[in-house]
Amino acid sequence: MKLTGAEIIVKALEAEGVDVVFGYPGGAVLPLYDKLYDSPIRHILVRHEQGAAHAADGYARATGKPGVCIATSGPGATNLVTGIANAYMDSIPIVALTGQVPLPAIGRDSFQEADITGITLPIVKHSYLVRDVRQLAATIHAAFHIATTGRPGPVLIDLPKDITIAQAEFEYPPQLSFRSYSSAREYSPTQIYQAAKAIGESRKPVLYVGGGVISSGAAGELREFVEKTQIPVTTTLLGKGAFPETHPLSLGMLGMHGTKYANYAISYSDLIIAAGARFDDRVTSRLDTFAPHAQVIHIDIDPAEIGKNVRVHYPLTGDIKQVLKDLIPRVEVPQIKEWLQQVEQWKADFPLSYTKEEGVLKPQDVVEQIWEITKGEAVITTEVGQNQMWAAQYYKAIHPRTFISSGGLGTMGFGLPAAIGAQVGRPDAVVFDIAGDGSVQMTSQELATAVQFQLPINIAILNNRYLGMVRQWQELFHGKRYSQTDLVETPDFVKLAEAYGAVGIRVTRDEEMRPALERAIASPKPVVIDFVVAREENVFPMVPPGEPITKMLGG
Amino acid sequence: MRHVLAVLVENQPGVLTRVAGLFSRRGYNIESLAVGQTHEPSISRMTIVVDGDDRVIEQVVKQLDKLIDVIDVQDITDVEYVDRELILIKVNAKPSVRGEIMQIVDIFRARIVDIGQRTLIIECTGDEGKIRAIEKSLKPFGILELVRTGKIAMVRGPKYEEDQKEDAV
Known part of the structure; x- marks a missing residue:
């Protein structure tokens, strides 16, 4: 029986065991979204395509299964780029499906056209631009194989709109022969x-x-x-x-x-x-x-x-x-x-240490409290910067796939959408995004996604109103010249959470920490906790750049 | 040190971009790259000349091998191989010097492939040394245009991979 390209994509995804995708529709992927409408595959509608890529990434890290994200052509596809680069640097298996203008329109600077296979060339394990609907099923099968075998990584499939409308026979799984790719390695x-x-x-x-x-x-x-x-x-x-x-x-x-x-x-x-x-x-x-x-x-x-x-x-x-x-x-x-x-x-x-001060919340203390209250059994995502390093130092991870952080690329804004992906993949887990006030603002629109899909993620913002890690470097290596790191005006995160329909809690004193965390974990809604922490706390110990790792400052 | 790599790739759109992109992204120094289809139409063969120390070359080979469309990479620098380049040179040639130029062409077993009123186009194939020598010899007459293909190379004797396999046992 002949199927349209869009039907083939959906059937192939189902055959690959995909039960959830993260995406955002648009003109070039209209035929695909029309078929997804009837599919049992769950679609998580993000609010920015970067969120889709990070959520697919977080899903993959939390579950061990490949994450799938979908975006339309042009800006939809380019918005995935940071998320794809992030998955590439950390060797995470994701498959990104991007719409593309119809084949005859490629290369004519058409509306919402971007050469996404070209743009992503250095940041994918492999990529395809499908030029023949008869190759579509084999391409999808190959993409999943490549993404998940050997050293895992992101694979992108660019799908011209006319390919998703054209018809071909569907057989799955198709025969795969890779003379050029083998994930088997040898040692004697x-x-x-x-x-x-x-x-x-x-x-x-x-x-x-x-x-x-x-x-x-x-x-x-x-x-x-x-x-x-x-x-x-x-x-x-x-x-x-x-x-x-x-x-x-x-x-x-x-x-x-x-x-x-x-x-x-x-x-x-x-x-x-x-x-x-x-x-x-x-x-x-x-x-x-x-x-x-x-x-x-x-x-x-x-x-x-x-x-x-x-x-x-x-x-x-x-x-x-x-x-x-x-x-x-x-x-x-x-x-x-x-x-x-x-x-x-x-x-x-030389234990890890920090000093507690009366009347001041210490970010390290917040992380330790999260660890204690969850007994280390939560799934943690982080943003990037001081929050990430404190999380790494003070949250003692016990199980694989429970500490999810952007390592290689160091992507601010990763933690919130990654928490969404992790919660989708592990609905019963307690998920915490340990965040900074700077990072979380890069993707905070995804709160709407968490609310819409009733994902009870917890976002613990270690709020110092600074771009803390950059400020720390300025303090130590640039004579305390805080060039553009004082955020001065940060939003009222409690109101922000409430505006999205999530729960917002502010914590300014030690004794409020535990009750706030308990309330957050118990809540069926997404929760944002705004921990107002010591502004100029530093991450120690620290190896100054260019020094041997035995020469550590502080701690 | 300069290394010569023989690379078999899938004959597909975008493969050259992937290879060239890899070199620029990782900061490897590519000296020349020649590519064309082989006797097997679905496979292209590249000859890449790259400059770097042993560690860099090891990385180049391994990173190339990781590209999904790359079928095989051989560093043939240290084995016996034949290499050729093709060069076209358009040179100033007023009638009074044509005889001299034709002598040079003869010595290098090159060919004159076009005659204009005041110019000649000379075609020459050979290894790098020969190409450099003919270029040098023609320079005094005034070179107007020059184009060369980059090196292509092939290992002498039986098929290289088969040879390697026997050695490996």
Whole structure:
């Protein structure tokens, strides 16, 4: 039977197991939206396409399934760009469907025409412009395959309007043959043996764990590996939740705003076992002073990550879950009693800390309260800046896929739409967006989405009326010249929430914190809590730019 | 150091853009790029000359390999290969110097492909050294226009990949 392109898209999405999409209609996607109208696929109508991309991203991170977003041609498509770049930098599987002007109109500067495959070229894992309706089903199937296999990432499909109207036979799944793409990676038994031997011989080993462990679904194997070897674990921002931070062998996060003990452990170690992490500059700071005594085992599915930033002595290119399964029975337990004592000493000597002051709300305290009241079982999203770093430092993630943050791109405005996506994917979870007053204003229109779809997300704004992280850098490195970081006028967030039909609560005193959080969690509506916090609180410890990670300010 | 990469890609619209875009985005130095369809019409072959130290080249190869439309990447710098470039040179050639120019053309086994009233167009193929030499030889007459293809290269002996596979065992 012949179907129209729009019908093929909907059928293909259903066949791929998609039950929810995030999108915004428009002229070029009218035929598609007409078919979605009859489909069981749930459509979450965002208020700006950037919100659709971030929500799909948050959905993917919270559930492990690919997120799907839809936008119309031209401005609809360009509004997705930041969200696609965000997913690309953090290796998140999303499939973006964009409308396009009809094929004959392409290249004529038609109304709402934008070369979105061209624009997104450097920020997608792959992209397609569909030129033949007979290729449509295969293209969609390929897009989902590419987005979710190997190192995950965003795939964009540009859909000219006439393609969605034209007809073709529909068969699913179509035959796929990729001579040019294989997600299978290889490592040899010898490499496993050598890595296992190096671990057994090490005296000061550290596991350095990133988001790859979560996307590989390898948290269980990691736990087993650690239980056997007793090697301490530090995670990146994206690795939070891959290993419970409540575990005695957890060192929390490392890097620019990591714990001192994590940075010391890395810097004095003789063997770093990197798993699904990419030696990002926010982790290593100066590369020539990074972990000077350590050999490196690097486990990653992406061969291009091996040796990209640091020299790797034992590469293991493959799926982390499988690599760990192969390593666990072969690894010899290293003699590291003294090392663990040293690490414990650092933990005791240099704990994360902040000072409480009478009558002033401390942002760190807010994050700790959220952790305590949810027992660490919530799904956390963050914005970007100080709020994000305090969340990373003081919210001890326990499970994979419960700490969702824009790491690589550092996208302000990510947290609120990501919380929407996470709540859609995990309707029973308590979801908190730990936000700043600056970031949250970049996508605050999505409050309307949360209200319309009755998503009981909680937005905890750490409100200091500053662009806090930039202000902190200005304080420390630019002689306190606060150029354009004092927001002066921020909206009344309580009224803003109420204007959208959400609940707004303001908290100015310590004793109001718990009741406000309890009320928020109990509320079936979205809640905005405006925590009026100490204005000039800084995130410490901090590695100043260009310094080795052992040279930390404060804390 | 300069490396020569032989890259097989899907013969599809946008592939060249993806490859060129990768080089500019990651800041790799591309010296020349030549591309054309192979005997298998669905596959194109690129010869890319790129400058960089071993670490950069390793990244270039790995990043290229990650592109979905790239089928195979070989760094053939250190194996025996044949390489050729094609150059067209339009040179000032008043009748009094034509004889001299024709001698140069003969020496390089090049060809004259067009004669104007005061100009000649010369076609020459060869490896980089030869191309550079003929250009230098013709320069004194006054070069009016010059166009070259960029290097194409092929490994000597049996098909390179098959050769590699045998070696790997």
